[in-house]
Amino acid sequence: MEPSESEPNATSPSNQSGLTRRTILAGLGASALLSTAAASSLMSRAQSAAQALTPPTTKENTMPFTLPNLPYAENALEPSIDQKTMNIHRTKHHQAYVDNLNKALEGQAEYGKWTLDEICTQIGSIPETIRPVVRNNGGGHWNHSFFWQIMAPKGSGGAPSAELTAAIDKAFGGLDAFKQAFADAGMKRFGSGWAWLVKKGDGSLAIGSTPNQDNPLMKGFVDVVGRPLLAVDVWEHAYYLNYQNRRADYLAAWWNVVNWNEVNTRFAQA
Numbered sequence: 001m002e003p004s005e006s007e008p009n010a011t012s013p014s015n016q017s018g019l020t021r022r023t024i025l026a027g028l029g030a031s032a033l034l035s036t037a038a039a040s041s042l043m044s045r046a047q048s049a050a051q052a053l054t055p056p057t058t059k060e061n062t063m064p065f066t067l068p069n070l071p072y073a074e075n076a077l078e079p080s081i082d083q084k085t086m087n088i089h090r091t092k093h094h095q096a097y098v099d100n101l102n103k104a105l106e107g108q109a110e111y112g113k114w115t116l117d118e119i120c121t122q123i124g125s126i127p128e129t130i131r132p133v134v135r136n137n138g139g140g141h142w143n144h145s146f147f148w149q150i151m152a153p154k155g156s157g158g159a160p161s162a163e164l165t166a167a168i169d170k171a172f173g174g175l176d177a178f179k180q181a182f183a184d185a186g187m188k189r190f191g192s193g194w195a196w197l198v199k200k201g202d203g204s205l206a207i208g209s210t211p212n213q214d215n216p217l218m219k220g221f222v223d224v225v226g227r228p229l230l231a232v233d234v235w236e237h238a239y240y241l242n243y244q245n246r247r248a249d250y251l252a253a254w255w256n257v258v259n260w261n262e263v264n265t266r267f268a269q270a
């Protein structure tokens, strides 16, 4: 069944910032001189700031899984990615992965308690009766939650850190060579899938691609294994409205909206 087009659930991890509407209003109450309009404006800005500071996380995400908010406006990645594509991609495709994952794990006493990370890293322990649907939809939820975070409006994503640059130089011979190899991985992925930059267990970097909604956490099921630092969605649903069949053009424009600040953080923490 097609998921309904709705706002993300209010219990989404991205909304659990601690800076709730109630606390904001309580703070505003201390200043009785604020006009209603000013208070409303201040609350709106505070909520926006809270959302920006608490991007959706996949780490503590457990059943029932929910659609994360975007850490930027839906049209903020234009012209590289248009608003309509972003809207359909998240509220239809991503929402369907969330809904189908919840449905697959409903009534599963043990696996229903796993985090999204655990579902991916231990996909081989999921019973074969539900593994394919959990693999596709758990991967789909993880991958898209990650994808929204590693993008940012043009000009606000920063640049690779000195440490990441050194690792990229060592692994690929420079940033331009890395970008070329990464784009090649996306171009050569037959059909639908993803291209990845990962940090392997030994600390080195690697590029690879996965089919469908597989990801590098699914050890034993994929060719590229490690902690994801960067990924690009090369399913047609990610670009077809704006770029039609021109995947290469989409990949070229996508570099404009990479959130290098987030990639740097993930590289340092991985």
Ligand SMILES: [Fe+2]
Residues within 6 Å of the ligand: 089, 093, 144, 233, 235, 237, 238
């Ligand atoms: Fe997608």
